Amino acid sequence: MPVKLPAPSFELTHHRLDNGLRVLVAPDRSAPVVGIAVLYDVGFRSEPEGRTGFAHLFEHLMFQGSVNLEKLAHFRYVESSGGSFNGSTHFDYTNYFEALPSNALERGLFLEADRMRGPRITEENLANQLEVVKNEIRVNVMNAPYGGFPWIYLPSVLFDSFANSHNGYGGFEDLESATTDDAKDFFKRYYAPGNAVLAIGGDVDVDDALELVEKHFGAIKKRSVPKRPNFGEPALDGERRATHDDPHAPLPAVAVGYRVPDPVNQLDDVLAAVLLTEVLTDGDASRLQRRLVQRDHLVTDVSAYLGEFGDPFDERDPTALTISAHYPDQSALDRILTAVDEELDRVATDGLDKGELDRVRTRVVSVSLRELDAVMNRTLELAKFELLHGRGELLEELPARFAEVGEDAVRAAAAALQPDRRAVLELIAGGGAEQ
């Protein structure tokens, strides 16, 4: 008998405009705040060769004014309404969102509709945001120890195609060669209403919200929607190894990546892999914390996760399971890898301890419930499940799906992580006592 786990419930309403825009409304009248999220079905993977980082640079351009709004107007309207905003670019999608007091709902919808009509792509805005993006990369990657490790670098070892393996932040040379024509083409191709999901969560009446959506988004012209290529790659047939030099890192680090099943079409396998990562590294009772940190004193910290950014549901096929660690002694890498293999083998061969699976899945569900408390996160999650999995409802169903995962499935997930199927990226620490 599996443990009883609480599940969220969102009273979802779906709607589709004539121009193809998919709309999702999840009312919650408990606090006077709303979340608005627009997700476009384009991410790093769809960047053309020679234009690494372009999807993210383009995301910045979507904040630089639109058909009816000058530069800076978007920020000023959101913040002077008491709200906050952001956007982010992922492997398979790009999101734009606002959290607002509920009396700013119509204003927020207008702002999103206006940039879906078209951003103001000018030479001046492009030149300005090119510098901003380069500074974003400097602060997060080039000037930071472990910057971009491993998400920028591991895909180039684990995957083969340009789409899956390139640096999503982009090289400066590629970013600098981007033109306003590139941006106009990218918008035309990927930012059609039919290629987007709009989600509204929080303090709204469903009928009022849908009426406002029709009013502001309804007149946006329908455009053709690009067919998404299949980016899948077969499992590795031999171990791959590479190194990455980090001039600022004081201690070495390693990231071990494995290709995992298609998260959309083989969801149950992925849920088993999620539970495996928690068995391996979530908290002081987990297998690798006990072995590598507490018993063998080989690593400073270790974490295992699905999805390049640590969210197992953030990507379509292909995606990765990563085990990453910082460690003080550079010569310890092979001992660390051997210990990881032994612990994976123990799970695969001997199974789990009594109560281990239930406590781990109880925590997984409680963590995900907690993340849904904020209306903005909830709205973004619903939009993401609607876009990538085709069903926002999946977010409500996950606790029950986790409850159904059996020990055998977790053992099978561990058994799949064989040494000849992994990519090992070793970070060479060039920092240390500098100053």
Place this chain on the structure above:
Amino acid sequence: MSAALAVPALTEPRAARKLSSTETVLDNGLRVIAVRKPGIPIVEVRLRLPFLSAKAKHPAQAMVLAEALLTGAAGRDRSELAAAIQGLGGDLHASVDADRLVVSGNVLATNLRKLLNVVGDLVTEPSYAAADVETERDRLVEKLTIMRARPSVVAAEALATRMWGDHPYAVDLAQPQDVAAVTPGQLKALHKAMVRPGAGVLVLVGDLPPGRMIAAAEAALAGWTGAAPRPRVPALPAAPGGPLLIVHRRGSVQSSFRFGGAALTRTDPDYPALQLANLVFGGYFTSRWTENLREDKGYTYGPHSRIDHHALGSSLTLSVEVATPVTAPSYLETLYELGRLATLPVTETEVASVQQYAIGSLALSTATQAGLASTLSALSAFGLGLDWVTGHPARLLAVSVDQIAEAAARFFAPTAFTSVVVGDADAIAAPLAALGAVER
């Protein structure tokens, strides 16, 4: 080209629901604040204990104590403890700074009582077993090495040293050699002396009746005793100002500026005006500093200014990371924006914008159980509570343009700041020296 569409007006705001809240002081002196916040079936837990001390070895011992607190209690080892907490759908961790030790966590609401029992075990019967202390000590030395490789940490340490001199606030992170010398006996003594309920505050926020949460706390923590510690700590010195300190960091492709100054406490009548002045300067995206340095010049990904409230006083910190070749121009623009705010009035439009943003961001940050719990825990250290949160919008709306100008003149003058920059000194020193006094 058709006529531009108008941006829709705001509609009538809806008031937030009043939350039910109860506060009590247990017989052992622990204050317990419980707030029912409808929503997900989780309760957020924040136990805050004063941890200020002027003893030289305190920072290292306090940091190791926070790392080792959860490694065993009441006969359970660290793995058994962690498994028990995980099985409740819960989490607990400890963090420490110069002012306080906080044990924070969350748990499925049905398991609150059991999680508080674990907290009770941690505070009354901690193990600090030699092997676990040694493991955590070594890890902490490694973690400190990693932290100090970050330019933001180098800059924060340089600014704290320059601002606070030999005051305990000058030390944010302990030195590795001090950490390496910490013993289990010292941790037990520190725990006994300072992990006491006397001046502590426990905040519980979740979808449960407040009375039930308080009863659970009382049952779990009644056996914990000890009067509040009374550390002798000198008053906070005035920040000295002086030349811009340049700290060299090899291979830096950016320069990290930190400007520190005094600020007002939340209960000062002029605090709302200072809070708004800070937003106008660099506290939100629409701020002057962001619009100038990022959206106009592209010198940075994002500058930010904020007010921090410490037990002994409040401070203002401005932070920005800029590309190395534009370090001096960024400094020039920053001095310009500071001088402009300190000497010229802000506009009515700016005031209306920051008022709405301050009110809205307070509402958003307290709209989740976790956000409300953290906010109430922070406020509790100053004797403030939910009333302060609900009363603050009216205080913000009452601020005038003139009051903001007064606060800005007092706190945002370029001469009011103590400043440091971390970067490639060989490349930035000469251009910076052209703009004002520098020191290497």
